[in-house]
Amino acid sequence: MNTDVLIIGAGLAGLFAARQLTAAGKRVLLLDKGQHIGGRMNTRQLAGGLADTGAQFFTVRDPAFKALLDGWLADGTAFEWSRGWSDGSLVSTRDGHPRYAINGGMIELAKKLAVGLDVRLKVEVTTINRLDGGWDAQDSNGNRVSANAVLLTAPVPQSLKLLDAGRVVLTSADRAALEEIDYLPSVTALLHIEGWVNLPAPGAIQRLHAPVTWIADNRQKRISPVTVLTMQASPGYSHQLWDKSDDDILRSLRVDLMPFLGDNARVGAVEIKRWRYAQPGNVYPGRYLLAADQASPLMFAGDAFGGPRVEGAVLSGLAAGDALNSLV
Ligand SMILES: Cc1cc2nc3c(=O)[nH]c(=O)nc-3n(C[C@H](O)[C@H](O)[C@H](O)COP(=O)(O)OP(=O)(O)OC[C@H]3O[C@@H](n4cnc5c(N)ncnc54)[C@H](O)[C@@H]3O)c2cc1C
Numbered sequence: 001m002n003t004d005v006l007i008i009g010a011g012l013a014g015l016f017a018a019r020q021l022t023a024a025g026k027r028v029l030l031l032d033k034g035q036h037i038g039g040r041m042n043t044r045q046l047a048g049g050l051a052d053t054g055a056q057f058f059t060v061r062d063p064a065f066k067a068l069l070d071g072w073l074a075d076g077t078a079f080e081w082s083r084g085w086s087d088g089s090l091v092s093t094r095d096g097h098p099r100y101a102i103n104g105g106m107i108e109l110a111k112k113l114a115v116g117l118d119v120r121l122k123v124e125v126t127t128i129n130r131l132d133g134g135w136d137a138q139d140s141n142g143n144r145v146s147a148n149a150v151l152l153t154a155p156v157p158q159s160l161k162l163l164d165a166g167r168v169v170l171t172s173a174d175r176a177a178l179e180e181i182d183y184l185p186s187v188t189a190l191l192h193i194e195g196w197v198n199l200p201a202p203g204a205i206q207r208l209h210a211p212v213t214w215i216a217d218n219r220q221k222r223i224s225p226v227t228v229l230t231m232q233a234s235p236g237y238s239h240q241l242w243d244k245s246d247d248d249i250l251r252s253l254r255v256d257l258m259p260f261l262g263d264n265a266r267v268g269a270v271e272i273k274r275w276r277y278a279q280p281g282n283v284y285p286g287r288y289l290l291a292a293d294q295a296s297p298l299m300f301a302g303d304a305f306g307g308p309r310v311e312g313a314v315l316s317g318l319a320a321g322d323a324l325n326s327l328v
Contacts, residue, residue, distance in 0.1 A: 002146045003029040004328050006137055008125050008162070009153035011039025012310060013302040013317035015113040017151055020321025022117060026328060029145060030117060031137070033124035036107060037114050040275070041310070043105025047192035047269040049224035052106045054188075054275065056204070056216055056230065057081055057099040058310035064318065065311045069100060077112060078102055081221060085206035088259070105223045128152075129166035134296045137162075149297035149328045151320055155277035156181045156304050171292045177284060181304045184235035185242065186278035189253050190271040193227040196262025205260075211237040212256040231257065235278075246272040280304040283312070287319035290327075297327045 005021050007014045010032035018028045036042065040054035060066050072078035079102075084095040102109045124140040128150060135150045152159035156178050163170065170178070199205060203220025207213055214232040218224040231253050233241055241249050249272050257267075284305045291298040299320055303309060306316030 001029070001144075003027045004147065005029075005149045005151060005324055006031070006135065006145055006147035007151045007153060008032075008137070008159065009039060009302070010034070010037050010110070010114065010119045010121070011153060011302070012041060012110065012113075012313040013306070013320065014039075014151070014153040015110060015117070016314050016317030017153070017301060017321035017324065018117050018119075019113065020318060021325060021328075024325045026325065028118065029147070030114075030119040031123040031125055031139065031145070032119065032121050035122060037119060037121065038107045038110030040278070041102075041106040041110045043107040043223070044190055044271060044273075046190050046228050046271055047226060049192060049218065049226035049228040050105050051190045051218045051224060051228040051230050052101075052216075052221075053190060053230060053271075053273050054278075055106050055310050056214065056232075057101045059097060059099060060311060062311060062315055065314055068314065072102075072109070073100075076103060077109060079222075082202050082204070085204055086200040087207045088200070088205040101221060101223070103223070105218075125162055127165040128162045128168055128298075130168055130295070135298065136166075149299070149324055151299045151301060151324060153300075153302045153317070153320075155183055155280075155302065156300065157183070158277070159300060168298070174289065174291050177289065178300065180282065181284060182281045183277040183304075184279050184281045185238040186235070186275040187233040187238040187241045187249060188273045188275060189229075189231045189250065190273070191229045191231065191250075191257070192268035192270070193229055193261065193265055194268055195265030197227055197229065197265060198260050198262060199229075210234065210256075212253060215257065215260060229257070235281075238274075238278075242274060246270070280308040283308055287316045288323060290323065297324060299324060 004027040042054040204216035301320035303313040306312035
């Protein structure tokens with residue numbers, strides 16, 4: 001199979017880049033190893049409810065992203081969830097800046113963006129090789145795709161692995177810049193709760209310097225018919241919990257949860273997710289990186305390029321798509 005642009009990763013960056021390229025008439029194929037579209041925009045089903053397990057909300061700084069958001073608010077895709085979070089004490093930490101979320105769960109935005117795109121899920125790319133006039137990608141089933149250009153939107157260490165497997169050599173400056181990007185982990189728990197949960201309106205607490213930084217009630221968020229909580233450990237606490245069993249992680253997290261459970265509340269089904277590359281700890285100073293000295297375009301994009309958040313991934317994808325449009 002041959003395409004103009006092969007995009008590895010169908011998260012926000014990949015989807016936005018694909019939309020820019022497709023709108024300009026390019027043939028685009030997106031491959032993603034995940035079971036679901038959206039990457040870290042992920043919503044899970046648990047005990048008849050729904051819970052956002054990756055990004056919880058998003059903020060807006062850039063006018064281009066604001067224009068997109070205005071469309072999503074107008075058509076009911078997005079809603080304003082809050083203007084800041086309580087830390088669980090009586091002291092208000094609300095700062096007045098709007099935080100937005102997606103109706104039905106964050107994954108719904110990715111599903112909407114993917115309409116009309118050629119996205120293949122459960123395809124893990126293992127190797128990128130140089131070809132005369134382009135690139136060749138191989139997946140874990142041995143299938144191959146050739147493309148005039150490749151856009152890598154996976155977390156950077158994962159993208160570098162694919163190039164290393166195909167012995168693609170980057171300039172030392174590009175390699176050094178990419179290797180400087182690191183990621184923070186997140187151990188995230190989803191918990192179905194029967195009974196009363198006492199989280200302050202509108203359903204979440206945030207404590208940036210505590211072991212558990214985030215507890216949210218997806219029912220109060222209005223994406224779930226039943227109470228499913230999302231709990232996130234800080235990067236440091238996630239490191240400590242990483243190799244523990246799911247049962248031990250749950251035992252540890254329960255300590256932080258107890259003050260918010262009513263007397264009659266019971267923890268039901270639980271799911272633990274270990275995000276190795278939850279958010280970049282530091283980012284590249286540009287919205288994408290076009291690898292230097294390559295015969296055909298090879299580009300990196302994602303939240304490590306636009307900023308460590310939903311908005312950053314979107315802006316990076318848009319910029320990468322625009323840049324590739326003029327190269328392919
Ligand atoms: C727990 C958690 C909480 C977060 N909270 C927030 C928040 O509240 N607000 C906020 O703004 N942001 C938050 N974020 C960050 C936000 O989710 C990300 O910045 C954004 O979704 C990244 O999008 P992306 O397209 O750059 O990468 P991703 O969404 O990671 O997309 C990359 C894709 O590449 C695929 N992939 C990787 N390797 C391969 C391969 N070899 N072959 C094929 N496919 C591959 C992956 O499956 C993935 O789908 C959070 C993230 C996490 C994990």
